[in-house]
Amino acid sequence: LTVSINDALLSDKMTGVLVPWDDEYKNRLSLQFVNLAAESCNIFLAYVKTHIAPGSNEGLCTNPIFQQRGSGERGVNLSLSLSFIYLNARQPSTVVLLTKLQNSFENFQSTYSHKITTANFLLYETDVQIPRGDKDAIDGSKWKLIAIIALVALIIVLIVGVVAKFGNCC
Known part of the structure; x- marks a missing residue:
């Protein structure tokens, strides 16, 4: 199961202020990029795991991308992919899962300093032959x-x- 997250915004959990754009997010080796990528991956992995069926691996977050929003708009557009492998287990219904993911992220509570403000989810199922x-x-x-x-x-x-x-x- 692959969950693709696009056009997501994160905000500070306490103040509600969107994560501001920093040109360092263009550099994958910068400390700012690495820190925001790690927190973004952790938040979305934790969120998606609350909705997927048991039986998968821990999940893998790949290819976080940060983009500056349009002129006059604040925040950082975030995209990333999460992959979950189910061995000898039934994968969740993608229609039901997509509805849950789209409709409940605003109420998701985590221990991280940011929260999901907006996000678009796409789901893909792929059979992997081992x-x-x-x-x-x-x-x-x-x-x-x-x-x-x-x-x-x-x-x-x-x-x-x-x-x-x-x-x-x-």
Whole structure:
């Protein structure tokens, strides 16, 4: 399950003031970018986890992007993606989940210093095939290992035989 968040705004939880734009958000290596990316990812991961069905991994936040809003508008537009993997578990209904995500973020309480003010959510389901390995290749590898062990044993027997035959000659 991939949750794409677009055109999100975060505001200070106590004052309600939108996170102001900083040119340092253009630089992915800047401390300001890293801090806002970490908090944004943590907030959205925590929020989405309150609505998704159990059975997924902890989730992965990728590609946070910050953009300056249009002229005269305050705040930072935020986009990011969250990925959740379900192994041997039923994924949630995307229609129901999308409705929940769109309608309840304003009431979400977290321990972070910012809160979600606005956000647009898109959901994608993708089946991921986990390679289990080629059985013939695995069996072939076992035979190679057995052949190597047999060869090493044969070499040891030959060395012991040579030493036994010629070792006491001098």
